[in-house]
Amino acid sequence: MAKVILITGTSTGIGLETAVQLAEQGHQVYATMRDLNKRxxxxxxxxxxxxxxxxxxxxxxxxxxxxxxxxxIISNESRIDVLINNAGAGFIKPMEQASMEEIQQVMDVNFYGPIRCCKAVMPYMRNQKSGHIINVSSVGGIVGSPVNEIYCAAKFALEGLSESLATYLEPYFGINISLIEPGGTITEFGNSLTEYFESTGGILNDDYKPLMETYMGYRATFTDEFKEKAFQKPSDIAAVIIGCMNDPHPKVRYLTSEGTLAFTKLKTSLDPDGELLKAQVRKGILNK
Known part of the structure; x- marks a missing residue:
């Protein structure tokens, strides 16, 4: 059955590929972006x-x-079946070196942005007593990484929001919540991070120079050949998103590869898809 799907951040990468794959499957896709000049x-x-x-x-x-x-969308279709919150922005800079304006921007795009979209679609999903909200997070929402702490904080917040919503939206309103958690992906995302870091002054304090030189040296090992072997393609992540959407019993979290499972194992090995914890919380608080 064709679904009405709204997806954010579709000008490039994962969002673009997901939108096209969903359209190939016959769904009614509304592919959105902030700037239509980038379509x-x-x-x-x-x-x-x-x-x-x-x-x-x-x-x-x-x-x-x-x-x-x-x-x-509601005027045209009378419903929204799936919201895919894909729009996001990375950030590389130690917290002490980042301005509050930069920090607020990262939090606003990656955390408040999905909240705004969720709040806008949820009344319609509640009325139709069905829906699926899929939030594209990251392994950075599970494991903190050096000089990525602001981005990780935003994704940790998105994870906490999603886990909490998942405890009650489905049993009370028929709305499922899922997280997609990619690791390294072959997109322009990483390149744009490096360019932004360099364009805003690079290393702003000599005390941070050894740290940043080590970290940027690590990033420099991500050659195209390395990425081809170790990273996933946007089409791979899109396939996971669509698999999540088509899952008759959607899970809380979908780590997108064996590599992401291995990277997060110390935190996720007992409950990699989040279903055990969701059931425990529901039973303990809601008797569901």
Missing amino acids: SLLDTEVEKRNVKLNIRQLDVQDEKSIHTCISE
């Missing part, structure tokens, strides 16, 4: 793969644009 890659892929989807403007930092987009 050319998506347009090219849509034409090449001969699919139909709806491209709309949606800025996860702007409530008005979110509600405008969702109102149009």
